[in-house]
Amino acid sequence: xxxxxxxxxxxxxxxxxxxxxxxMLGNPGILVQAVNGVDLxxxxxxxxxxxxxxxxxxxxxxxxxxxxxxxxxxxxxFDGTDITTLDATALKAMRQRMQIIFQDPYAxxxxxxxxxxxxxxxxxxxxxxxxxxxxxxVVSILNRVGLNSSHLNRYPHQFSGGQRQRIGIAxxxxxxxxxxxxxxxxxxxxxxxxxxxxxxxxxxxQELGLTYLFISHxxxxxxxxxxxxxxxxxxxxxxEGETSEVLENPMxxxxxxxxxxxxxxxxxxxxxxxxxxxxxxxxxxxxxxxxKFHTRCPLAIDIxxxxxxxxxxxxxxxSAACHLTSADGPKGGV
Amino acid sequence: xxxxxxxxxxxxxxxxxxxxxxxxxxxxxxxxxxxxxxGFVVMAVAAPLIAPHDPNEADLFRRLMPPAWMEGxxxxxxxxxxxxxxxxxxxxxxxxxxxxFIGASVIIVATTIGVLAGLAAGFLRGWVDVVISRLVDxxxxxxxxxxxxxxxxxxxxxxxNIVLALAYKEWVIPCRVVRxxxxxxxxxEYVEAAQAMGASxxxxxxxxxxxxxxxxxxxxxxxxxxNVIILEASLSFLGLGVQPPTxxxxxxxxxxxxxxxxxxxxxxxPGLAILLLVLSxxxxxxxxxxxxxxxxxx
Amino acid sequence: xxxxxxxxxxLKTCFDTRDGMVTAVDGxxxxxxxxxxxxxxxESGSGKSVTFASVMGLIKKPGxxxxxxxxxxxxxxxxxxxxxxxKLRGKEIAMTMQDALTALNPAYTVSNQIIEVLLAHDDxxxxxxxxxxxxxxxxxLEMLKLVGxxxxESRFDDYPHQFSGGMRQRVMxxxxxxxxxRLLIADxxxxxxxxxxxxxxxxLIAGIREKxxxxxxxxxxxxxxxxxxxxxxxxxxxxxxVERGPTHAVIANPQHPYTQGLLNSIPRLxxxxxxxxxxxxxxxxLVNLPAQCRFMDRCTRARPACKTHIAMQDCGPxxxxxxxxxxxxxxxxx
Numbered sequence: 001x002x003x004x005x006x007x008x009x010x011x012x013x014x015x016x017x018x019x020x021x022x023x024m025l026g027n028p029g030i031l032v033q034a035v036n037g038v039d040l041x042x043x044x045x046x047x048x049x050x051x052x053x054x055x056x057x058x059x060x061x062x063x064x065x066x067x068x069x070x071x072x073x074x075x076x077x078f079d080g081t082d083i084t085t086l087d088a089t090a091l092k093a094m095r096q097r098m099q100i101i102f103q104d105p106y107a108x109x110x111x112x113x114x115x116x117x118x119x120x121x122x123x124x125x126x127x128x129x130x131x132x133x134x135x136x137x138v139v140s141i142l143n144r145v146g147l148n149s150s151h152l153n154r155y156p157h158q159f160s161g162g163q164r165q166r167i168g169i170a171x172x173x174x175x176x177x178x179x180x181x182x183x184x185x186x187x188x189x190x191x192x193x194x195x196x197x198x199x200x201x202x203x204x205x206q207e208l209g210l211t212y213l214f215i216s217h218x219x220x221x222x223x224x225x226x227x228x229x230x231x232x233x234x235x236x237x238x239x240e241g242e243t244s245e246v247l248e249n250p251m252x253x254x255x256x257x258x259x260x261x262x263x264x265x266x267x268x269x270x271x272x273x274x275x276x277x278x279x280x281x282x283x284x285x286x287x288x289x290x291x292k293f294h295t296r297c298p299l300a301i302d303i304x305x306x307x308x309x310x311x312x313x314x315x316x317x318x319s320a321a322c323h324l325t326s327a328d329g330p331k332g333g334v
Numbered sequence: 335x336x337x338x339x340x341x342x343x344x345x346x347x348x349x350x351x352x353x354x355x356x357x358x359x360x361x362x363x364x365x366x367x368x369x370x371x372x373g374f375v376v377m378a379v380a381a382p383l384i385a386p387h388d389p390n391e392a393d394l395f396r397r398l399m400p401p402a403w404m405e406g407x408x409x410x411x412x413x414x415x416x417x418x419x420x421x422x423x424x425x426x427x428x429x430x431x432x433x434x435f436i437g438a439s440v441i442i443v444a445t446t447i448g449v450l451a452g453l454a455a456g457f458l459r460g461w462v463d464v465v466i467s468r469l470v471d472x473x474x475x476x477x478x479x480x481x482x483x484x485x486x487x488x489x490x491x492x493x494x495n496i497v498l499a500l501a502y503k504e505w506v507i508p509c510r511v512v513r514x515x516x517x518x519x520x521x522x523e524y525v526e527a528a529q530a531m532g533a534s535x536x537x538x539x540x541x542x543x544x545x546x547x548x549x550x551x552x553x554x555x556x557x558x559x560x561n562v563i564i565l566e567a568s569l570s571f572l573g574l575g576v577q578p579p580t581x582x583x584x585x586x587x588x589x590x591x592x593x594x595x596x597x598x599x600x601x602x603x604p605g606l607a608i609l610l611l612v613l614s615x616x617x618x619x620x621x622x623x624x625x626x627x628x629x630x631x632x
Numbered sequence: 633x634x635x636x637x638x639x640x641x642x643l644k645t646c647f648d649t650r651d652g653m654v655t656a657v658d659g660x661x662x663x664x665x666x667x668x669x670x671x672x673x674x675e676s677g678s679g680k681s682v683t684f685a686s687v688m689g690l691i692k693k694p695g696x697x698x699x700x701x702x703x704x705x706x707x708x709x710x711x712x713x714x715x716x717x718x719k720l721r722g723k724e725i726a727m728t729m730q731d732a733l734t735a736l737n738p739a740y741t742v743s744n745q746i747i748e749v750l751l752a753h754d755d756x757x758x759x760x761x762x763x764x765x766x767x768x769x770x771x772x773l774e775m776l777k778l779v780g781x782x783x784x785e786s787r788f789d790d791y792p793h794q795f796s797g798g799m800r801q802r803v804m805x806x807x808x809x810x811x812x813x814r815l816l817i818a819d820x821x822x823x824x825x826x827x828x829x830x831x832x833x834x835x836l837i838a839g840i841r842e843k844x845x846x847x848x849x850x851x852x853x854x855x856x857x858x859x860x861x862x863x864x865x866x867x868x869x870x871x872x873x874v875e876r877g878p879t880h881a882v883i884a885n886p887q888h889p890y891t892q893g894l895l896n897s898i899p900r901l902x903x904x905x906x907x908x909x910x911x912x913x914x915x916x917x918l919v920n921l922p923a924q925c926r927f928m929d930r931c932t933r934a935r936p937a938c939k940t941h942i943a944m945q946d947c948g949p950x951x952x953x954x955x956x957x958x959x960x961x962x963x964x965x966x
Contacts, residue, residue, distance in 0.1 A: 036408075039551070040350075053826035053827070053828065053829075054797070054826055066530055068526055068530055069531055091532075092532040095530060095531055095532035096532070098530075099530060100526075100527070100530045102526070102527065103523070104523055104525040105521040107524065108522075108523035108524050108527055109524055109527075110524040110528075110546065111546065112351075112541055112545035112546055121531065121533070122531040122532075123526070123532055124530060124534050125533050125534075125537070125717055126531075160914050160915075161335075161676075162914060168527075171527065171531070175531070190675035190676055190853065190915075191675060191853055191855075191897050191898060192675060192893055192894060192897045192910060192911040193675075193914070194897065194911075195896075195897035195898070195908045195909070195910035195911070196910035196911075196912075198899070198908065199908065199910055199911075212837070217827065218827075219827070219828060219901065220898065220899045220900060220901050221899055223899060223901050223904050224899030224904060224908065229466045243904070244904075247901060247904070257828055258827060258828065261827045261828045261830065261831040261900070262827060262856065262901060263831075263834075263854065263856030263857045263859060263860040263861075264856060264859065264860065264861045264900075264901075264902065265855060265856055265883055265895070265898070266899060266902060273829060276826045276831070276832065277832075281796070281826075282548070293425075298705070310817075
């Protein structure tokens with residue numbers, strides 16, 4: 001199997017409240033550890049679903065992969081090229097092949113530009129087309145996402161949320177990228193519209209041979225669209241595996257809690273034997289020692305408070321970062 | 335609570351800007367004062383055609399002639415004459431050229447510099463931001479008029495020097511507005527989208543951010559223009575403005591000072607001209623603010 | 633006879649906008665019994681929030697209640713004078729808002745905000761102003777304990793921004809419940825929250841409802857939440873109720889094509905192989921709607937007969953549907 005994207009040891013820390021003067025005076029400032037050593041592989045033509053709660057660093061990770069946030073350290077190898085070391089020109093060229101679809105269809109489109117201008121812009125920047133060819137390509141991608149040429153001269157505020165998301169998709173796909181980060185593309189949409197967009201993204205993936213990193217906080221959506229799932233907690237991947245494995249046989253207690261928190265449509269008894277997590281996400285400025293989940297974990301034992309577990313391969317394809325599932329852990333195997 | 339939930343899709347193919355301008359046009363008060371302002375501009379441009387006399391034509395026989403409706407007045411010199419017998423109406427008409435020219439050119443220069451500096455500070459951040467922001471803070475620390483007086487004292491009076499003296503400090507105001515707006519806009523996803531497609535920094539600043547922050551700039555510049563007109567009048571009043579014999583409203587008020595008690599028309603009419611122009615511009619800018627600020631919508 | 637707490641009859645709420653008269657709520661009727669939990673489901677523009685803003689007397693210009701009556705414990709609320717409404721709100725009917733950060737006043741401590749509500753409404757407080765304040769403070773502390781804020785004594789005098797999203801939602805619930813209202817209207821109480829926190833907050837509301845015998849209206853777009861926590865459900869579309877009935881009957885056997893569409897739009901973890909089927913099209917604009925079925929343009933069952941005013945009709949025990957051709961596809965009764 002060939003991986004399109006290989007991420008090793010990716011770290012992204014934000015300096016909060018430091019400023020130039022603070023830096024000159026050597027003020028240590030506040031370090032927000034948004035992404036804290038992530039390893040990921042995404043196979044060509046596959047969808048990796050990245051799930052986590054707000055503040056776990058999943059959006060930062062998605063943006064760091066495209067160098068919209070400069071990674072603090074780590075390596076991102078895309079199609080064999082390490083993109084963290086690319087200079088501005090090479091990075092610009094690389095942008096044709098890696099794109100992003102945003103969560104908020106109201107904020108992601110410039111309100112002062114017409115749909116035609118928004119969708120054509122990538123081609124103009126890279127001087128890939130002009131004149132009638134430009135217009136043809138814009139119209140053809142608009143048609144593909146379910147809009148048409150009568151929409152060209154309209155402004156974003158004249159469209160509904162779902163249509164705006166289609167415009168965002170058209171903009172991302174017009175350069176024929178290979179890899180697309182979908183950052184919560186359906187979270188801001190109504191249920192019936194959400195399904196339309198999921199279908200559209202799925203069709204486009206098949207048709208254009210795309211590879212997705214699909215970020216969401218909704219595990220049902222993730223389960224539906226993904227080939228593999230990665231679960232993120234406080235800047236780290238805590239579990240990763242094939243979709244069916246992770247959903248049917250979750251290893252990490254956090255994944256188990258996530259799955260049991262989802263309300264089910266079917267009449268069920270799960271409500272009573274739900275795994276209840278205590279409290280909230282700890283602050284990423286001052287993360288807990290040891291396993292970052294131990295403050296909320298119902299199964300935490302002494303070693304969890306001291307040593308941080310590494311992500312370990314458990315069976316052929318599924319890995320988890322937990323002392324309790326680790327082969328050489330305190331329980332000696334699963 | 336109302337609009338967001340009912341999710342109205344505007345059926346009309348118009349931009350937000352056009353919508354706001356329509357809103358502006360729907361206010362009768364704003365439109366009236368816009369007409370007054372335009373009237374002043376027309377007056378300035380067409381001064382030689384409108385003015386009944388040469389503004390610098392002195393005639394001591396007409397010295398301190400009162401306005402036409404008073405005893406000793408003459409309808410050929412409607413607003414009377416000044417201490418050198420020059421027609422006050424003609425001088426006011428020519429004086430509008432100075433006020434509007436200085437007001438407009440200072441605002442154009444200051445806004446251009448301020449917008450570019452503010453964009454750079456807000457978008458590039460880092461040392462650029464530190465340098466620009468500190469400079470703004472320092473300039474804001476000086477009292478405006480004293481700063482301008484000091485500059486003119488160094489460079490000498492003259493149209494060009496007045497514009498520069500005022501623009502030196504004036505740019506910090508649009509700069510601060512633009513920096514704040516840019517900071518807020520930079521975090522918005524369409525800016526990130528432009529970054530993701532490989533747009534250059536200048537492209538992002540000028541094509542993505544700038545069009546979205548022009549509304550507050552437009553509002554601020556109109557308010558400030560009224561201010562600059564007053565400042566120019568103040569400088570002329572102090573004798574640091576345009577040099578005689580060129581007519582300037584501030585200088586006319588100053589010249590009439592010593593006749594204030596008996597020959598009140600020397601100072602009063604140019605004073606009223608300043609008042610009316612500044613008032614009109616302020617009402618227009620208020621109308622613009624109301625139209626462009628979404629808080630006043632619905 | 634059942635004890636009806638809230639009765640809404642033929643409510644019509646309009647907004648007079650520049651684009652024309654928007655009928656956000658058009659002929660909504662429903663009733664709620666003591667101790668019942670009613671789920672109100674709908675997408676944006678369905679009128680679900682406006683309906684209950686009307687109940688709370690929170691409709692402001694250019695909106696107005698054009699028709700209908702709202703009775704709370706046999707008292708008519710439409711046209712009630714503002715002073716009487718103020719006494720009612722917070723004390724007998726409480727509402728929690730979707731966004732807890734903007735709904736709490738950032739300038740006051742959490743304790744102050746709860747105490748103020750108690751001082752304004754609670755008649756059981758006795759003695760001097762100071763004595764009342766002391767009692768209110770104790771009750772407020774009790775409330776924060778009840779909603780599960782850890783170590784409430786130390787968090788009591790914090791400001792809203794010092795709380796996390798889940799904690800703020802709890803604080804808002806604590807404020808809403810401070811005077812032991814007989815009806816709680818929870819407007820999307822968990823939409824802004826992560827799934828693990830969402831479960832905590834919903835369990836909390838369910839627990840308090842049982843303890844205090846309170847009636848609850850849960851406004852949400854999440855059918856899963858309704859399935860787990862509500863006795864009955866009302867489905868709204870474009871300002872009208874389109875289907876109502878006992879939750880499990882409606883979910884197992886939806887009669888209205890819109891309800892079916894919604895259910896088919898959600899990916900289900902229990903059955904990931906099932907393809908989702910989006911509803912085509914978008915919600916109609918609520919300006920100058922013709923007298924016809926509002927779902928017609930998106931409906932697969934639409935026929936010429938649907939071009940008329942459609943009334944609610946019975947379709948089973950305690951069930952009603954607004955459709956001429958109700959039924960479940962494959963159920964044989966289409």
